[in-house]
Amino acid sequence: MEYDVIIVGAGPAGYVAAIRAGQVGLKTAVVEKMYMGGMCLNWGCIPTKALLESAKMFEKVKHADEFGIDGIFEHNVTFNWGKAKARSKRITGKLSTGVSYLLKKNGVEIITGTARIGSDHSVYVDDKKISAKNIIIATGSKPKAMEKSLSNAPVIEMEKLFTLETIPDNIVVTGNHVSAVEMAQFFKLIGKKVTLIANSDYFMAGLDDYLISNLIKKLKSDDIDLILNAYPDKFENKELHVGELKIKCDLLVNLNSRKAIIPESEIPLELTERGFIKTSDNFETSLKGVYAIGDVSGKSFVAHVASAQGIFIINTLKGIKSTFDSTSYPINIYTLPEIAQIGMTEQHIKEAGIEYKINEFPLSANGKAMIEGNTEGFIRMISDKKYGQVLGIQIVAANATDMIAEAGAFMNLEATVYDVAKTIHAHPTISEIYMEAGFEAFDKAIHL
Amino acid sequence: MRYIFNFPDIGEGLEEGTILEWYVVKGQTIKAGQALVNMETDKIVTDIPSPKAGTIVAIYGSVGETIRVGSPLVEIEIEGVFGADAVAETKVTEKVEPVEEEEGAGVVGTMELAGKNAYLAASDEGSSKPKTEDKPVAKVQATPLARAMARDMNVDINRIIGSGPSGRVTKEDIEKYKPSQGSQKVIGKTDINQQPVSPDSVTYEPISQIRKAIAKNMLNSKQNTAHMTLFEEVEISGLMSIREKIKTAIAEKNIKLTYLSFIVKAVVLTLKSHRQLNSQIDLENDRMIYKNRFNIGIAVDTPEGLVVPVIKDADHLSIIQIAQKITELSEKARDRKLSLDDMKEGTFTITNYGSIGGIYATPVINYPQAGILGVGRIVKKPVVKENQVVAGNVLPLSLSVDHRIVDGGEASRFINQIMEYLSDPVLMMIE
Numbered sequence: 091m092e093y094d095v096i097i098v099g100a101g102p103a104g105y106v107a108a109i110r111a112g113q114v115g116l117k118t119a120v121v122e123k124m125y126m127g128g129m130c131l132n133w134g135c136i137p138t139k140a141l142l143e144s145a146k147m148f149e150k151v152k153h154a155d156e157f158g159i160d161g162i163f164e165h166n167v168t169f170n171w172g173k174a175k176a177r178s179k180r181i182t183g184k185l186s187t188g189v190s191y192l193l194k195k196n197g198v199e200i201i202t203g204t205a206r207i208g209s210d211h212s213v214y215v216d217d218k219k220i221s222a223k224n225i226i227i228a229t230g231s232k233p234k235a236m237e238k239s240l241s242n243a244p245v246i247e248m249e250k251l252f253t254l255e256t257i258p259d260n261i262v263v264t265g266n267h268v269s270a271v272e273m274a275q276f277f278k279l280i281g282k283k284v285t286l287i288a289n290s291d292y293f294m295a296g297l298d299d300y301l302i303s304n305l306i307k308k309l310k311s312d313d314i315d316l317i318l319n320a321y322p323d324k325f326e327n328k329e330l331h332v333g334e335l336k337i338k339c340d341l342l343v344n345l346n347s348r349k350a351i352i353p354e355s356e357i358p359l360e361l362t363e364r365g366f367i368k369t370s371d372n373f374e375t376s377l378k379g380v381y382a383i384g385d386v387s388g389k390s391f392v393a394h395v396a397s398a399q400g401i402f403i404i405n406t407l408k409g410i411k412s413t414f415d416s417t418s419y420p421i422n423i424y425t426l427p428e429i430a431q432i433g434m435t436e437q438h439i440k441e442a443g444i445e446y447k448i449n450e451f452p453l454s455a456n457g458k459a460m461i462e463g464n465t466e467g468f469i470r471m472i473s474d475k476k477y478g479q480v481l482g483i484q485i486v487a488a489n490a491t492d493m494i495a496e497a498g499a500f501m502n503l504e505a506t507v508y509d510v511a512k513t514i515h516a517h518p519t520i521s522e523i524y525m526e527a528g529f530e531a532f533d534k535a536i537h538l
Numbered sequence: 539m540r541y542i543f544n545f546p547d548i549g550e551g552l553e554e555g556t557i558l559e560w561y562v563v564k565g566q567t568i569k570a571g572q573a574l575v576n577m578e579t580d581k582i583v584t585d586i587p588s589p590k591a592g593t594i595v596a597i598y599g600s601v602g603e604t605i606r607v608g609s610p611l612v613e614i615e616i617e618g619v620f621g622a623d624a625v626a627e628t629k630v631t632e633k634v635e636p637v638e639e640e641e642g643a644g645v646v647g648t649m650e651l652a653g654k655n656a657y658l659a660a661s662d663e664g665s666s667k668p669k670t671e672d673k674p675v676a677k678v679q680a681t682p683l684a685r686a687m688a689r690d691m692n693v694d695i696n697r698i699i700g701s702g703p704s705g706r707v708t709k710e711d712i713e714k715y716k717p718s719q720g721s722q723k724v725i726g727k728t729d730i731n732q733q734p735v736s737p738d739s740v741t742y743e744p745i746s747q748i749r750k751a752i753a754k755n756m757l758n759s760k761q762n763t764a765h766m767t768l769f770e771e772v773e774i775s776g777l778m779s780i781r782e783k784i785k786t787a788i789a790e791k792n793i794k795l796t797y798l799s800f801i802v803k804a805v806v807l808t809l810k811s812h813r814q815l816n817s818q819i820d821l822e823n824d825r826m827i828y829k830n831r832f833n834i835g836i837a838v839d840t841p842e843g844l845v846v847p848v849i850k851d852a853d854h855l856s857i858i859q860i861a862q863k864i865t866e867l868s869e870k871a872r873d874r875k876l877s878l879d880d881m882k883e884g885t886f887t888i889t890n891y892g893s894i895g896g897i898y899a900t901p902v903i904n905y906p907q908a909g910i911l912g913v914g915r916i917v918k919k920p921v922v923k924e925n926q927v928v929a930g931n932v933l934p935l936s937l938s939v940d941h942r943i944v945d946g947g948e949a950s951r952f953i954n955q956i957m958e959y960l961s962d963p964v965l966m967m968i969e
């Protein structure tokens with residue numbers, strides 16, 4: 091065998107697994123067709139958040155006057171798509187180089203090309219055969235293609251967005267999950283007319299119903315046309331037909347639910363009903379010694395879980411005791427304000443028959459939120475009644491995606507509401523809302 | 539002065555031990571002989587007493603951690619010893635086994651269970667009656683939820699070694715903990731017979747000290763001796779009726795008179811005239827070592843693994859006394875209360891797998907001893923007595939000897955004599 095492990099795909103599942111493999115002394119090769127860092131780094135997590143940050147800045151400077159800054163008026167600020175895009179590219183460029191550097195530093199061989207699985211021990215990269223004791227498939231996913239009836243529509247996928255010179259005025263986004271909502275809001279923030287079509291009946295599945303209804307209200311108040319559970323039929327005269335509705339559409343952004351990118355394989359890999367690579371709890375595919383992690387296994391579609399899977403699988407191969415708990419990872423939505431959730435939702439808890447309570451604390455009663463001018467939001471803490479174990483935390487706040495990390499630690503350490511209340515939070519911080527919700531859970535919040 | 543107390547070698551060949559519980563905390567004043575820590579070593583769980591009086595200034599190692607002999611356990615600030623005296627003191631303690639320095643510092647025989655009544659509340663707010671402890675207790679790592687659950691379920695959390703990072707006790711550990719396991723300390727998930735069904739093809743778990751010792755000893759024996767095993771059957775109807783008679787006679791004494799007691803007696807009597815079987819070979823010094831004491835090891839199956847307590851000077855004991863000793867030692871073994879003394883100095887071993895159901899085996903010699911007798915299950919079989927086929931009660935025996943020491947003829951003569959004693963037990967009474 092030439093390698094201990096060959097990893098196919100250098101996205102957040104593959105490249106993290108490769109670095110870890112190098113760290114523990116496995117002879118490792120990673121095969122990547124085009125993009126170091128995968129979708130996450132090149133047109134997913136990082137660049138879209140960079141764009142959103144520009145859009146949020148655009149929104150914020152319009153209110154400069156309120157903060158005591160003269161000379162900036164809503165009518166004289168404009169959004170420069172080219173510059174925002176360039177900034178985003180600078181960031182991804184830096185990070186992508188960083189990934190290559192880390193791979194090399196840890197002795198991982200990077201092979202550029204398209205991989206085809208030869209057997210449980212071999213991979214062809216553009217017809218050159220390489221062999222390894224174990225193979226990890228981390229080829230990711232892509233959005234389902236739009237219906238054929240829409241072939242004449244101006245459809246783009248995220249990868250293409252970054253090649254556009256200008257953004258037209260009438261945008262339609264199709265999709266059901268985080269990225270669709272984020273991009274809809276992005277286009278809205280930079281002043282476009284936006285319609286979001288959730289072309290399934292599981293809009294934002296996995297999110298607490300309370301957060302979903304909150305989000306729907308927010309999208310409406312942002313003046314984004316949200317059409318739930320509808321499917322565009324055809325495109326005619328620059329208009330998208332959705333049932334009776336005709337929506338003006340210069341750009342149709344495809345952020346549909348995702349489908350796996352299955353690598354070619356001499357021995358067919360068993361797939362799930364939904365078309366993802368079927369894996370055991372241990373991420374092993376139907377081929378012994380061949381594993382699939384990240385989006386391609388369909389178990390989760392977020393980068394941080396994919397990376398955690400990558401570390402887990404390498405530890406397991408190396409015989410390092412490791413556990414993979416996929417139940418308490420944060421779901422982050424980088425909207426304005428941000429939305430973050432971790433742990434069980436109220437619906438899950440009800441189904442599980444656990445006696446629970448929910449305690450909320452609004453940002454409107456938090457000093458730092460007022461200082462920052464971001465009082466829109468709340469914390470919602472779900473705990474079990476018997477021991478006070480923190481079962482789930484949901485935050486809507488400008489910086490919710492960072493704040494949720496604290497909840498992750500609470501969950502991981504099996505903390506109770508008493509521990510949350512007892513943890514002294516600095517004043518003034520938005521994180522004080524944790525403490526308040528903690529107090530509220532077994533006694534009374536101080537500042538309410 | 540500061541005195542570093544290293545983990546002492548408390549037994550022959552002991553290399554390391556695992557910390558089960560700390561009895562002391564940093565800053566605590568201690569007396570010489572006071573128990574510092576509860577450790578699991580090769581075959582025992584024991585308290586390690588402090589050789590010095592003073593104040594604990596540092597504690598090395600946390601619960602679940604393995605400490606090698608000679609590595610620091612605690613640092614003690616000893617009051618009133620300065621300068622040259624301090625240096626001298628350090629030297630002395632380094633030379634002499636520290637545990638034997640001051641009285642009351644007996645290492646073994648104090649194997650109490652860890653953490654009696656010891657627990658710490660996680661979140662006092664949640665409990666109506668906060669409890670206090672007289673004795674400061676080293677805080678076992680546990681999640682707040684696990685503490686709340688333990689308190690609610692009245693489980694002593696210090697008895698559980700967690701499966702979380704750094705041995706942290708988690709909700710899952712509390713849920714899995716079965717108080718009915720009574721005196722046994724639950725160590726992670728080591729009860730292999732109660733493995734949860736796992737979808738993984740393998741599960742990795744650390745090896746217990748006992749398992750390490752067994753593995754080492756077994757391999758040592760197989761690699762360093764020339765094993766030879768012979769099998770015999772002995773008809774013991776006579777022994778059975780005698781045992782019944784004695785049992786009736788001593789009924790009120792509450793003594794468990796097993797066949798094993800008779801077998802021990804028979805072996806001891808036979809060893810007296812077969813000294814090759816009660817010896818060991820010392821090739822390095824070109825000599826034989828004949829043992830003049832007759833200390834019979836009895837292999838005992840425990841949930842943690844095999845242990846071999848020793849009946850010392852069995853030749854001075856009556857069958858009844860042997861029976862009492864066996865009961866005492868097996869109870870200690872099952873409660874993990876055996877001291878190293880209880881397991882030292884065996885000269886010959888008996889393994890009674892018949893009590894579990896086996897008939898024949900090729901027992902592995904308890905190295906460096908010369909032999910081991912395996913005792914199988916008594917089976918009813920046709921035997922020929924005075925030219926008649928009758929139903930006999932047959933006891934199967936398997937004797938392994940170190941062929942370097944014991945020749946085939948000697949082994950046969952040895953087992954023949956044991957069989958004579960067992961088929962005609964009156965002979966044992968006369969001796």
